[in-house]
Amino acid sequence: MARADVEKRWNEFHRTGLVTVRVSPLKIVAMTLASLVVAMILALMAVAFFLDDGATALKGWIGVLFAPLFLVFAVLEARKLARKSQLTLSSHGITISANRRGERDREMGLRWEEMTHVELYSGSPQSASDDVRIHLASGAGANVEGDVSRGYVDLPDGFAMSKRDLAELLEAIRGFLAARR
CATH class of the missing domain: 2.30.29 (PH-domain like)
Incomplete structure (x- = not known):
């Protein structure tokens, strides 16, 4: 020890x-912010793929599917701090x-x-x-x-x-x- x-x-x-x-408030805030940043990056990348390839862009749809998951993770992390x-x-x-x-x-x-x-x-x-x-x-x-x-x-x-x-x-x-x- x-x-x-x-x-x-x-x-x-x-x-x-x-x-x-x-x-730890610092750990929870860091994890929440990291999850929000990843969700934002995924959403922006999805928009960029849709603008380049249209509505058939598979990479865009993958971003659309995963961005909400990171938003949910951010909410669950923030909930730990509130509780x-x-x-x-x-x-x-x-x-x-x-x-x-x-x-x-x-x-x-x-x-x-x-x-x-x-x-x-x-x-x-x-x-x-x-x-x-x-x-x-x-x-x-x-x-x-x-x-x-x-x-x-x-x-x-x-x-x-x-x-x-x-x-x-x-x-x-x-x-x-x-x-x-």
């Missing part, structure tokens, strides 16, 4: 028994919650006993992004939305810690608490 952010949050967990990692998602690490487990209608609503909860290990998972060499993957013990995951039959759950993106640091912190806390049991 050489990273300063991990060390700081590790010490906070030992001192208070509770660590909260909020969503003020946060990850809470306590001695009992982890909880992901968000603001809905003025109240904090729990979206996911896992006890430390339900986890076998936490890792930074890289899907393939071609994939640019990594995931914080929590591997579940047999029969665990009753408080997790979605399919847990594959034996793991990936944390959502956008938290104020890097995925590498977050995976390291979660595994350190999980290992520490497992050793105490």
Whole structure:
């Protein structure tokens, strides 16, 4: 745990028994703006192809199909910021919650006993992004939305810690608490 952010949050967990990692406004705004820029570029390229080749331009129609997808992605990213998602690490487990209608609503909860290990998972060499993957013990995951039959759950993106640091912190806390049991 050489990273300063991990060390700081590790010490906070030992001192208070509770660590909260909020969503990063900078990351969310950057992802939203990037999605909007890509959507705008696709739309402008589609217009250029239509002007050059007319309504039969296949590349223009491809741009017309993909530009709205990037707009939807931008809205979904901006929604994370509006919902003020946060990850809470306590001695009992982890909880992901968000603001809905003025109240904090729990979206996911896992006890430390339900986890076998936490890792930074890289899907393939071609994939640019990594995931914080929590591997579940047999029969665990009753408080997790979605399919847990594959034996793991990936944390959502956008938290104020890097995925590498977050995976390291979660595994350190999980290992520490497992050793105490």
